[in-house]
Amino acid sequence: MTYQAPIKDILLALNHGAGLKAAVEAGHYGDFDGDITEAVLEEAGKFASDVLAPLNRVGDEHGIKLDAGTVTTAPGWPDAYKRWTEAGWNAVSGPENFGGQGLPLAINAACTEIWSASNIAFGLCPLLTLSAIEALDAHGSAELKQIYLSKLISGEWTGTMQLTEPQAGSDVGALRTRADRAPDGTYRLKGTKIFITYGEHDMTDNIVHFVLARLPDAPAGTKGISLFLVPKFMVNADGSLGTRNDIYASGVEHKLGMHASPTCTMTMGDHGGAIGYLVGEENQGMRCMFTMMNQARLGVGLEGVGIADRAYQQALGYAQERRQGRAVGSSGNGSDVIIAHPDVKRMLIQMRAMTAAARTICYATAVALDVAVRAKDAKVRSEAAARGALLTPIAKAFSTDIGNEVAYLGVQVHGGMGFIEETGAAQHSRDARITAIYEGTNGIQSIDLVTRKLAANGGASVWALLAELDRIVKQVEGSNDPAFGTTGQKLRDALLSLERASRWLLERVGTAPNDALAGATPYLRLFGATLGGCYLASEALAARAEHLGDPQRYVALARFFAENVTVQAPSLEKSVTDGAETVNGADAVLLG
């Protein structure tokens, strides 16, 4: 089962649900007029179907091999990576002055979904490189940029982000890797990092590591962390590769999924110390990390969307071919295809609706992050920045929860065949699992949403968003289209629940933080279910108004989501507001 990028759905989500078209028309995107969007996505879809998708199973089956510090990727992977860079896909959103195409993040977001859908373990490598590019572009010295930036943008070299250590996972401040100042202004790094994605591989000549470490005189915790650029091979003045630096893969993990993506233990300092260059200022490493965190988290959310769509396409294909039993009212002679059975149909439309909702939430986040840097008006920029900050944890956590839920349903649609590895459905489920964990677990995202994003400006970002959503709901209510069923009512109830839950949390986040924290996870779900429902409805309205394709399809999709997912909003509100006491009073239960 291969993969076809759903270009029509992507364009509707991007232009209408996520508001790219309106932002372009309002002049917030400068020169970019959106004319090339469809062509870029068509080409991305073609590359994904032709080159990346066929390597997805191969990668899972072969995995990677580590031998004496050298990692060999699966057959065909280095060649595919070469084609990837040659076709220019690595450079889509990179800055133009270093060879990038300078396209909006929103376009790259759609591409990221497409890469993740076709081959999530492959797509993860450029996703990490993108974070490295961002960190270097924002905080690196002119000299470092000159040497490294264009090669990272073209993809000739890849980047890694090295934060985690055994005792320092979610708690980055607990890291111990040590960086000593050398007389020549460089640093010598010693220490061990774990869970380093593509920390070593055979797809490029060089790898540029971005490593968080601690100076000998650094303050404790996150305030004493600095960011260093540590190349695998030193780079000579003429740009050619020099000596091997003292950073090696000393182990690779045996993982549930993402088998083709090497997850390395990296050891620095066995031969005197890895040479590192400071990025940004000393002890400002956390600031550098935060700069790129929004984009990286959005990228993981898009992995959730991509894997969900892949799982959906595979399950749909199976359900259209597999015959079992007779459907009620069937006029055929033999068995019917299982998609004719309402329970299977329910699973498939649920998969599609959840995927579509997550997609638009992620794209809307990308549009906000674009406008935050591209708009001419400072107020527009700052409001967009707040919107982007608010949406990012939802885009990350809600979409990856959905990626997992949809991949789970994908296995279920296959019945017994779903449990057999060769079918491929199980791989999506295994691969999806990490997306709810890395780049900040989904629990961390919920806490970020409640304690930073909601509370940041007394709730102003949330009220502004609710006002926009309210306009969508009014349009649904005013449409008088019976095909919407009870969509308007469900969305209205959800808006009220989200508003009440937000106020409840705002009242407690300062005074009773543990109560607020206990409700964080259901609050994020409530937010995602409300937002997704409204966005899908706005897409259905746009499809009707502008006669895009078959509008009834999008109305039915929005309705299903509202009546089966958004409908949970009132109960989620209660879990937020009633539940704190139970959670925080749970010690008796957990210790008994």
Next chain:
Amino acid sequence: MTYQAPIKDILLALNHGAGLKAAVEAGHYGDFDGDITEAVLEEAGKFASDVLAPLNRVGDEHGIKLDAGTVTTAPGWPDAYKRWTEAGWNAVSGPENFGGQGLPLAINAACTEIWSASNIAFGLCPLLTLSAIEALDAHGSAELKQIYLSKLISGEWTGTMQLTEPQAGSDVGALRTRADRAPDGTYRLKGTKIFITYGEHDMTDNIVHFVLARLPDAPAGTKGISLFLVPKFMVNADGSLGTRNDIYASGVEHKLGMHASPTCTMTMGDHGGAIGYLVGEENQGMRCMFTMMNQARLGVGLEGVGIADRAYQQALGYAQERRQGRAVGSSGNGSDVIIAHPDVKRMLIQMRAMTAAARTICYATAVALDVAVRAKDAKVRSEAAARGALLTPIAKAFSTDIGNEVAYLGVQVHGGMGFIEETGAAQHSRDARITAIYEGTNGIQSIDLVTRKLAANGGASVWALLAELDRIVKQVEGSNDPAFGTTGQKLRDALLSLERASRWLLERVGTAPNDALAGATPYLRLFGATLGGCYLASEALAARAEHLGDPQRYVALARFFAENVTVQAPSLEKSVTDGAETVNGADAVLLG
């Protein structure tokens, strides 16, 4: 991380939530007075911790090997199986006249949970044998029973159930394996079966296969299916093993989980035909299968409970040791254990509450199935049979959904470590996955619940159960214990939702079956969430009334479930009653 059977919780659930104590006191269990329950469970727990749990990882890592028709299980497994039969665990609920201990199904249900928790892939073998025993005991001739039954009960030989063929999964009636009558009254079977659990292995000298096949002159569909006993080795008159029968494992599956359990493709007839003995009458095979379906489905539900508890214990242990970050209000110097963070605490209590609810639902099903055969009064028996039939699909589907959800959360609590196979959390998640699929997918269970169990007697079984649940809710409301929080209100709302949804479905199941079918899955969830909430509340009330252990622990558990799971009842009701149109009108969405 090993496993400790939660004897205290099991006893509370069995005696109080599930009503074993009341049934014993009412005389429905005959001679059985419940005095030995605790001792049996303590011993089961010991065997599980000492013998089975340590082999769980080994089994997953080694898997099984097939070589020229011979399957080798993982190191230590044949020896553990030997100890298992020697200790008498295979015979717990087997009929006494063939060497079984004749203990109630309810006791065996608790044991099944314990085996599944300690080593689900091991426990699956006796679970299948139990089904074989049931089929043979109910339908086999005296001669067949004489030869095979006591050896199956002791576990000296194991049994398989062979239904599935490539074109016949959920649709059993589509099977093609052929049985020809032989002059001596036996049959010759030819065909291929797939997905046969423990179809071949090295733990016993003989394997007794129960195979569904079709006579040459059989009617089409399920009405033309017969059940045959097909031994791996023929049995001589003196009970010794004779010639090898023509049934061989020709392949084993490469699966997502349950690696230690061989899932075989079985080929019959390459050497003239496998010799089979008819069980029951010709063309009555489906009846034989239905006989044992309740117990088999309950067994799978208990696998869900077991794997959930194992995942919970592992996550709890990790959360009590792993240190990351500072909790709000923490007075310590360094990092806190992650269980101190409310979001982690929420995940753990959710795991525990969901596990406890599923446990009691399964045990209550077992008690009903016990009373249905053990009670003296025919009316009591028939009401219990209806209750058992009603609860079985819920026990199977709700509990295995929970098994998957809890195992998912178990991975999440571990953060990045959860994705690493050596941690063990991922294995539980992989192993759990099949439980929602086999023995009738959970969608099939929902359809069974709506079209057969709810509709069977015009809803009478449901109304009788609702009346019982109402009494529990009244007690909660009357308890005036503030520790219950809003439990009473949540349960009351859920009862009303369940009643309305049941009526809505009853009105449509005959006249608009596709509408009823479209709501089947949310209806089963609604039923489970309501039932689980009420059962946990009744356990909390019993713990308070009878001063069992620390009653506040059970009150907090019931409250969490009510406020975070049962609270979804009203939205699930709406998904049942609003959603049908969306699902059945979804063709535009799925084909666009």
